[in-house]
Amino acid sequence: MSPSLSRIRNVFEPMNSSEVAGLWQSRFGIPEKAFAGYRFFRKAQSVWMISASELPNLSYEALGMRIMNLKDRPWKPTTCALQILGKHATKNLVHLNETQATTFLEGKSLPVDTNLEPGYVVVLYREEVLGCGLYSRGIVVSQLPKERRMTSCS
């Protein structure tokens, strides 16, 4: 099957693990071994990661976790994937203090004082990955999905 078919027919098409690992390595410095033991699939513009070695012949709605979206430039990591893979990241990290973390968790933008390459960043608080942010010109925009945000009053 040619690579373009998955985009037209909406089927899961196996992907090379080093192709996926390479993208995460170059943006976040995550070592390739963090991707060992998983299989990767592409469906439309999404990449999925699953730990199973063999998949029965069935029609699937989802295969493991959706870890990235290739639609836009640059590609975008999902928050749930960053929460797992982000602990291996060595660059494009933003460490927040408590007040900033609260703002981020509420889904808002916040000014940060760092020198990062513009693009997606791993956002941490107390060594814990909170999720994905989009950094440019001194501002981090929270990319937390709505249902994962804190409500301001609590």
Added chain:
Amino acid sequence: MERYKDIIPNFEAFKAVLHRPLFDCCRINTLKIERAKLLERLDEKGVGWRIFDWYPFGLKLDVQSPGKLLESLLGYIHIQEELSMVPPLLLDPRPGEVVLDLCASPGSKTTQISQMMNNKGLIIANEPSLSRVTPLRSNCERLGVLNVAITRYDGRNFPRGSFDRVLVDAPCSSEGRERRGPGVLSRSNRKRSLDLQKLQIGLLKSATRLAKPKGVVIYSTCTYAPEENELVVEKVLDDARLERISISGLKECPGITEWNGETMKGDLSKCARYYPHINDTGGFFVAKLIKN
């Protein structure tokens, strides 16, 4: 509900407890955090907790809207009914096995099974309803689950497979949820249970077909109606045998063997019934079957 007068022990105490609300419960998601660390965090926040007597990863919580806790948003805990944690425990999945969860959404049990398998092996989480696939996916993602593949078959016609273990957490009349949503019991009736029974028998037969020889099949509901419980299990006893259920720290009552004057075949007393006034929980039914 009066039709259960003769099968529920201490019926007056049963009726009395239905007006008492339940504590919210959660499961510690060890895929993302160690148990001790999570408990420490709850203490730091001043959230009251009590570990279940029968399961070290289940907690009763004393807090408003536990789903809004940061620990919940980050997937360190999952809000889940106490007895909903029973079927995965009895299913007893091992890392590396292939497991089918035939009626999966919203995935409380799927994700518990994943945690028990340490994110290894494969769980097929089946859920025909498209709108219910969304919460199933979202829970798997939040909880950091990496060994679940989702399918959307009608469980009765799930096409093929030879699974080490199969869970049928069947759609049911939910009478056991009365303490969460008062009124369920008064709306429930035999006719509705008989309608559900057709679907439930279809699902359990399909599950038994899909398990490999000697494979484990768990059938569970959160209802009291024998039509949806023992009378469903009875239909697969030619292809599987029942195993007696006993969980230390949790009191079960035996499955019933007679209903409406008729005696059922097989030793259905090996099934377990859980009543709200006995463990201060909701209500639940579960059967453990070993395929021939």
